[in-house]
Amino acid sequence: MLLAPHGTRGDVQPLIALAVALRARGHTASFVAPSNFVGWIRARGFGAESNGVDAEEALRGAGPNLQSIRWQWRHLAGLTATLFASVARASAGMDLIVGAGPQLAAASVAEWRDVPYASVAFCPCVLPSGAAPPPIVRTQTLPRWLNRLLWQLGGPVADFALRGTVNRGRATIGLDPIDGPLQHLFGRRMIIAADPDLAPLGDDGSPFAVATDAWILEEPAGLDPRLAAFLDLDPTPVFIGFGSMVAPRAPELAAHAIEAVRAVGRGVIIAGGWAALDRHVAPSSDVLTLNAVAHDLVFSRVAAVVHHGGAGTTTAAARAGVPQVILPHILDQYYWAHRVERLGLGPRGLPVELVTADVLAERIDAAVNDAGMRRRAAAFERTIAGRNGAAAGAVLLEELVDLRT
Numbered sequence: 001m002l003l004a005p006h007g008t009r010g011d012v013q014p015l016i017a018l019a020v021a022l023r024a025r026g027h028t029a030s031f032v033a034p035s036n037f038v039g040w041i042r043a044r045g046f047g048a049e050s051n052g053v054d055a056e057e058a059l060r061g062a063g064p065n066l067q068s069i070r071w072q073w074r075h076l077a078g079l080t081a082t083l084f085a086s087v088a089r090a091s092a093g094m095d096l097i098v099g100a101g102p103q104l105a106a107a108s109v110a111e112w113r114d115v116p117y118a119s120v121a122f123c124p125c126v127l128p129s130g131a132a133p134p135p136i137v138r139t140q141t142l143p144r145w146l147n148r149l150l151w152q153l154g155g156p157v158a159d160f161a162l163r164g165t166v167n168r169g170r171a172t173i174g175l176d177p178i179d180g181p182l183q184h185l186f187g188r189r190m191i192i193a194a195d196p197d198l199a200p201l202g203d204d205g206s207p208f209a210v211a212t213d214a215w216i217l218e219e220p221a222g223l224d225p226r227l228a229a230f231l232d233l234d235p236t237p238v239f240i241g242f243g244s245m246v247a248p249r250a251p252e253l254a255a256h257a258i259e260a261v262r263a264v265g266r267g268v269i270i271a272g273g274w275a276a277l278d279r280h281v282a283p284s285s286d287v288l289t290l291n292a293v294a295h296d297l298v299f300s301r302v303a304a305v306v307h308h309g310g311a312g313t314t315t316a317a318a319r320a321g322v323p324q325v326i327l328p329h330i331l332d333q334y335y336w337a338h339r340v341e342r343l344g345l346g347p348r349g350l351p352v353e354l355v356t357a358d359v360l361a362e363r364i365d366a367a368v369n370d371a372g373m374r375r376r377a378a379a380f381e382r383t384i385a386g387r388n389g390a391a392a393g394a395v396l397l398e399e400l401v402d403l404r405t
Contacts, residue, residue: 001029001397002094004087005120006079007101008055009243010312012037014122014193014215014390015100019046021215021390022397032090049090052082076102077165084109084169091115096401099185104162105169107185112173116400118189120393122311125335127190127209128155129202135331138351140338148204158182189400191393194311195384198318199339210396213389214315221294230288233267236303237286238364241271241293242329242352243310251280257306258287259357264365266303269293296320304367306360309333309340309349318345321381323367323374325360327352344376 003019005011012033019029023045030047031038034055041048083105091097091109099106100120110117125132128151130144137150159182166184167177178184190209192201201211223231230237238261254270254277261268267286271293272278278289295313299305299320307313309326314336317324326337326349337349347363367373 001027001096001098002032002087002091003029003098003100004032004051004090004103004106005100006034006051006053006055006083006103008059008310009037010122010310011101012041013217013312015098015120016041016044016046017215017217017388017390018098018120018393020044020217021394024391025394025398027394027398030090032086049086051086051090053079076104080104080165080169081172084172088112088173096397098397104166104185108166108170108175109173112175116189118191118397118400119186120191120193122193122214123332123335124192124194124199124201124211125332127192127202127206128152129204131200131202131204132335135335138328138334140334155182189396191396193389193393195315195318195387197380197384198315198343199311199336212392212396213387214311215390215393216315216319216388217390219294219296221297223294223297224290226288227269227290227293227298230267230269231298231301233286235266236301237261237267237269237288238264238304238306238368239269239271239293239298239302240277240306241273241313242275242277242308242327243271243273243313250275250277253277253352253355254280256355256357256360260360260364262286263357263361264368266364266368269298269302304346304364306364308352309336311336314340318377318380319385321378321385323370323377325350325363325367327355327360343380344373345380346373346377 003015005015022029031041032049032051034053035050036054036056038048038050087105087109091113096116097106097110098118107117125135130148133142133147133150134154159180162181166181192211193215195214240257258268270277270281270289272291281289283289295316299317299322304323305317306325309328324340324346326340328334328337328349329352340346341348347366
């Protein structure tokens with residue numbers, strides 16, 4: 001089986017968890033993925049080839065504007081030829097292809113190879129439903145009828161925006177053009193790998209969609225001695241990190257974050273991530289900077305997690321039973337911020353561009369000191385901590401191959 005994720009770590013890591021489950025069931029899984037993840041995938045024992053794109057370099061270089069839908073479309077359009085060529089090359093001899101993230105080529109390549117295709121998403125908000133608006137809409141409290149209307153209006157717009165890009169790629173492998181690329185990209189089977197209590201599948205979603213629990217990759221790792229000592233501080237420190245997001249005002253954001261945590265009397269662990277927040281911070285007795293940390297080892301030992309609202313980080317914080325403060329940057333991160341607030345696992349999300357030290361301090365204070373919020377987070381951990389849907393995802397893929405044979 002060829003696993004073809006594109007995007008950030010949040011798009012790649014769950015598919016490594018799926019690959020582990022496939023291997024346990026006797027299947028061979030290989031990857032075509034962004035070049036910056038190839039070494040990591042190979043270190044887990046899986047074949048991996050680059051899809052021709054370094055996703056981290058593309059987002060950290062000059063010019064990216066993640067908040068701009070126009071920039072996002074233009075960025076994807078520029079990748080199309082590279083993705084079609086790399087997935088077509090890697091797909092020889094495969095029985096099934098799985099795509100995830102902004103993967104525009106894999107569905108067409110599967111059609112060309114005449115093998116089944118499945119797409120994977122990690123948030124139910126990618127499916128037309130009354131439960132949530134399209135991901136480009138930030139407001140998450142609209143009435144259901146309006147959410148459905150936005151999907152009805154947005155579908156043709158998205159098809160128009162994608163049609164030329166996808167059809168140019170299809171032409172490179174000799175396929176006819178299609179009118180509705182959006183539905184084609186979803187494939188015959190759409191798997192939503194997200195915890196059903198944290199992010200339930202809407203009751204009026206696509207009949208081609210099926211849900212599993214989130215796919216969790218168990219990674220053996222030890223703690224940096226500096227980090228282990230810092231986690232033992234009294235009072236317990238706060239974690240801040242934005243994963244694969246890039247912040248246009250990283251120095252200012254880092255300064256606001258440190259000031260906000262200090263205002264509530266806590267130390268702070270800053271994970272630099274792709275925004276390189278650690279480069280703009282001077283370590284001190286109450287500030288520890290690292291490039292990245294293992295969420296499953298750290299989150300359960302901090303007072304609160306301040307993050308961007310990615311599916312993986314939100315799930316990891318919920319599994320750790322710790323309150324979280326979400327500063328959404330783009331797309332589905334507004335959905336996750338809304339779900340965390342609605343479930344009482346954290347305060348209302350704060351869009352990253354609105355962050356100031358005072359406003360952020362209010363939210364961190366609530367996460368750290370609100371007894372009800374802490375009880376709800378702890379109870380939620382007991383509900384979801386042991387779940388892992390990777391094996392169920394593997395079974396769904398087996399069924400999809402069997403349907404063809």
